[in-house]
Amino acid sequence: MRSSLRFLLIAAMNVVFTAAALPQTSLWDRVPDALKERNAFKRFEWFYRQRAYPYDTIPVEHFYRERSKELAKQADASQLAVSWSPIGPRGISSIWPPAWGELSGRVRGVAVHPTDPNIAYIGAAAGGLWKTTNGGTSWSVLSEAFAINTFGAIAIDPNNPNVVYAGTGEVMASFNLQNLDGRGLYKSTNGGATWTQITNGFGAQTHFGMIAVNPNNSNIVIACLGSGYSFIGSLQNEGVWRSTDAGTTWGKVINVDNAFDVVFHPTIAGKVYAAAGNGAGVFVSTDHGATWTTANNGLSLASLSRIQIAIANSAPSTMYAYIFNGTETRVYKTTDGAASWSQISVGVRLSGTYDGTNWVDQAWYDATIAVKPNDPNFVLTGNVEIHRTTNGADFSPLRLTSGPFGGTRAWDCPTHTDIHRIVYSVSNPNVAYLGCDGGIYKSTDGGNTFASVNAAISTIQFYRIASHPTNRNFIIGGAQDNGNYKTSDAGATPWALTTTGDGMECLIDYASPNVVFMSTQNGNILRSLSGGDYGTYSNARPSWETTPNWTTPLIIHPTDHNTLYTASRRIWRSTNQGSSWTSLTGTIASSDVINGLAQGRTNPNIMIASASGYSNSNPQVLVSTDGGFNWTDVALKIPGGTRYVSRVVVHPLDHNTLFVVRSGFGSGKLYMSNDLGQTWTNMTGDLADVPASDFFVDPQRPRHWYIANDLGVYLSTNRGLNWSRQSSGISIVPGLDFDYFANAGTRLLRLGTHGRSAYEAPLSLDSVPSIFASPLAKSFAKLEANASGDTTVATIYNFGTQSLTVSSITKGNASFTLVNLPSLPAIIPAQGSVQFKIVFRPTVHGAVTDSVRIASNDPNYSVTYIPLSGSGVVVGTARPGVMYAVSGTSLYTINTTSGAATVVGPLGVTQVDAITVRPSTRELYGIYTTGLNTQLYRISDQHGDALPLRIVPLGNVRSIAFGSDGTCFAATSAGSLYRINLTTGDTTFVGSSGLAYAGLSFSPLAGGLWASVRPPLTNRDRIYKLNTTTGAATLVGATGDNAVTPSIAFNPLGVLYGLKGTSSQTNTLIRIDTTTGVGTTIGSMGVSGIVSIAMRTDSLATGVEETESGEPAAFALHQNYPNPFNPATTIKFSIPAGAGHAPSLLKVYDVLGREVATLVNEVKPAGTYTVQWDAKELSSGVYFCRLQSGGMTSVRRLLLLR
Secondary structure, three states, X not given: OOOOHHHHHHHHHHHHOOOOOOOOOOHHHHOOHHHHOOHHHHHHHHHHHHHHOOOOOOOHHHHHHHHHHHHHHOOOHHHOOOEOEEEEOOOEEOOXXXXXXXXXXXXXXXXXXXXXXXXEEEEEOOOOEEEEOOOOOOOEEOOOOOOOOXXXXXXXXXXXXXXXXXXXXXXXXXXXXXXXXXXXXXXXOOOOOOOEEEOOOOOOOEOEEEEEEOOOOOOOEEEEEOOOOHHHOOOOOOEEEEEOOOOOOOEEEEOOOOEEEEEEOOOOOOOEEEEEXXXXXXXXXXXXXXXXXXXXXXXXXXXXXXXXXXXXXXXXXXXEEEEXXXXXXXXXXXXXXXXXXXXXXXXXXXXXXXOOOOEOOOOOOOOEEEEOOOOOOOEEEEOOOEEEEOOOOOOEEOOOOOOOOOOOOHHHOOOOOOEEEEEEOOOOOOOEEEEEOOEEEEEOOOOOOOEEOOOOOOOOEEEEXXXXXXXXXXXXXXXXXXXXXXXXXXXXXXXXXXXXXXXXXXXXXXXXXXXXEEEEOOOEEEEEOOOOOOOXXXXXXXXXXXXXXXXXXEEEOOOOOOOEEEEOOOEEEEOOOOOOOEEOOOOOOOOOOOOEEEEOOOOOOOEEEEEOOOOOOOOEEEEEOOOOOOOEEOHHHOOOOOOOEEEEEEOOOOOOOEEEEEOOOXXXXXXXXXOOOOOOEEOOOOOXXXXXXXEEEOOOOOOOEEEEEOOEEEEEOOOOOOOEEOOEOOOOOOEEEEEEEEEOOEEEEEEXXXXXXXXXXXXXXXXXXXEEEEOOXXXXXXXXXXXXXXXXEEEEEEOEOOOEEEEEEEOOOOOEEEEOOOOOOEEEOOOOEEXXXXXXXXXXXEEEEEEEEEEEOOOOOOEEEEEEEEEEEOOOOOOOOOEEEEOOOEEEEEOOOOOOEEEEEEOOOOOOOEEEEEOOOOEEEEEEEOOOOEEEEEEOOOOOOEEEEEEEOOOOEEEEEEOOOOOEEEEEOOOEEEEEOOOOOOEEEEEEOOOOEEEEEEOOOOOOEEEEEOOOOOOOOEEEEEOOOOOOEEEEEEOOOOOOOOEEEEOOOOOEEEEEOOOOOEEEEEEEOOOOOOEEEEEEEEEEOOOEEEOOOOOOEEEEEEEEOOOOOOOEEOOOEOOOEOOEEEEEEEEOHHHOOOEEEEEEEEOOOXXXXXXXXXXXXXXXXXXXXXXXXXXXXXXXXXXEEOOEEEEEEEEEOO
């Protein structure tokens, strides 16, 4: 049900959507906002844009090349391992209004046999070409092998009824949901048994409005072509076309936009009328369509948009024109063969009203007119409703007084509303066929009453289907525009309507099958507690924080049937079968609302979601390992071009293995991860490059993978390397949704299609021993070397029908251990399994790989492997006197004398925002924060690897620092100070200063906590002291220039360093005066993006004191004593008065020149000093002590013997 407003908007779109207009702007961005809110547009957008993305339009020629290639490949019938059977709906029972009877998909083209009224052809908008030979009692499909299933017009040769023409593509279709436009004309010479495709002259895209065959010369055929998807603008083939060789070749004879209709004069040979929109009007030809003149006297052409014409066979000078002007529809009549016209519908509304007050005119799309062959005054028109005149002048709605509103509204129409074609039988004027959005109807009393003849027509456009857990005959489904349905006999009789609207996601509770969930567009979840009959549903949706996806996901927990999940930009969970819902997360989908959701059967904590829209940003793919509370976006790790993610799947036997299905063209369609999304492999192989919609792994034959795409269903038996189209019994039609039924030995794979209803195929088992090992591969978590291990359970299945003998289970690398192995040889019965454990305990730093090797008597896979991988981390301790820094993804060391940065290695995690050193362990700690949580890491000082420690439920943390007593403090961007218990992860609020904190560091001298801040604009260089009891902040000063100081760090001697510059600037190291806060530049780090610095603050110098009075005469560094030493020694040095006010630097280096300790770094007055140095953390060897002050330098050799 649409509105006339849409035509006005579409007319405007036709003006701007041309190749020359605004070339840098997406066509979709220019769709008027009012139109975007219409359900008709949303249906179209959902189906079309995911296939076109990231482009505006679908590459039609590419699709047909792929189709032709696939049909050629499939010539070998041995590839067909799956045989499909239709399960309907072959008609849907309309419970309300009941008079509408059985329904099917939208019908646009209708033709009736010239001598036998029981023979008729219909063309569905997205469901193919059908024929009846018994007046509609039954129908057979004629277009199983056609390239396209969208039909707009059909014509029968009145001289030879075995000749039939069928034109593909709907004229003025606007929001037809078939994925492609029309592609030429089909012709049959044997009553539809076989067909030949004709594209000569028409071009790649066609939208047929009408076809007519000359009743006096079968070689002359006239066709009208118009526009389809309005946003692509006018097509070059729009207009009136003519063939003089019975459709073999064609030429355009009227060059107009949107040619809608053509009709031959029944008695004057060579006379033919045509009609076109966009102000063109009526044309007439007297030479069989070779030349044309206009015949518009009396017609209003200024705003003419859509026009249909009809001629009275019994009085051919009488004709009628049905004209839509963008606002309303009018009927004009001529009684002089189109020499002049007059309006006969003044003051009459010819559209429809659903509420009895507001009229909706949809003649831009729903428009038809027909004259009863034996009565020139009996005329029917179709729009939203049917209107009738019996005197050739006065129209009124054709309604049933017995209808639900007593004949006052469109709901009382005798047929489904939205009428597209009315065709009378010329041999029996009492018979008329009517095509509408509800399928096909028939009148046997000349058009006064109609009855449904939709039985056996399977043209439903499914979004989703679902099966009963134990009753193979009970199936439910949600479909475009017509609602939700169910069948209790596997489609043997018409499916029953359960809810109206656009039917979407659906499921049946596997433990309580009387609990049935249906949904309609944008997350309207409905629940029935009594089996799903019409009228038993109630609201079961969350209180959405935003409008969810058009096809909102809805899944049921695999082991707890009371628990459901759905999603918007958040993940929602119900633990009471939808009675109430709780948001598990905040906003986790930033690119778009979530459109896909799946959960692991073997481990329900594993979940995967997709948030895929049509923007320029990458669609998100999110993974959770804790049941949906926390999520990680892994989309950027998936290779291939950016495409719409149409489905996400968890392997039924291995929760570590995830799949992503992509729509669109020109990129991979199936990607697999064996490590919960950390790495991905393209498994598309030789699959056809057409949009893919769903993926299924047979849980009892797991080497069999199925994918549903726009050519049907494909099967791979070698992990995606090769695919074969499984088309036996199924049309070339988009497959959208798989469903799996398994009970009592019966296994069925079901498929919901978008245009040909649903199908099912039996699934068999291997007849030999058939081994399958899970996990397919195991990537262990990063672990600390030589510490605790990680364990996974491995399962060996036998999915064959004979016993499997496992003779050996082995591995190689010492970092992996196999435990609880079965006694070998192990005999596994048919459909049985055994388990063992794999333990990973790394012994070295870095990556470790291996495989479990399983030998068996499987004749096809005598050896099966489980690839193993993991990584060990030696955390180590931060070196004394060394400054560390992170750039987010890498660890650096910083020279505190020059400021220069040297890379240590990659962190190996998504990001680290800040680092510090924990005094008690002297290990580097790091954090990565989000709006909700903060991940703590321990970091290898030698390699850079970050080892996850725990997640703290505190968001927006900017820095952490440890006090001398080991207390961990955290500062947030909002100015709050917290204490973190590292054992439990609990946080305690200390207080808030309201400052936008950036960096934290504890002074080793006074024990105070210091902070830098990062407000948005001003005062960005301020340094503060914090009260660790109240959280209050005291200003020390400013580093200068209002430059950001994102991080600060004290050294063991109380010298405060600062990091200067943003992540986009080359960073600088500064020294900060702890009295004034003023920063002095040390030097450039030479890199950008440094976000945090840290140093150990525990001093290796156990004491510095002046030992002699008076000023020394010379600068001197004395030999340490004792030397050799273990582990402590005393170092004596003298600073003369001539050294000035320069800092005195006393540092220790190893033989490679690496700084291992800073013992003094401050201005010393003239005097002689001793330093006690404890080297207990260093290994035996030679070290060098260097004194530098006022341009003077001295070096001594030290020997540590352990």
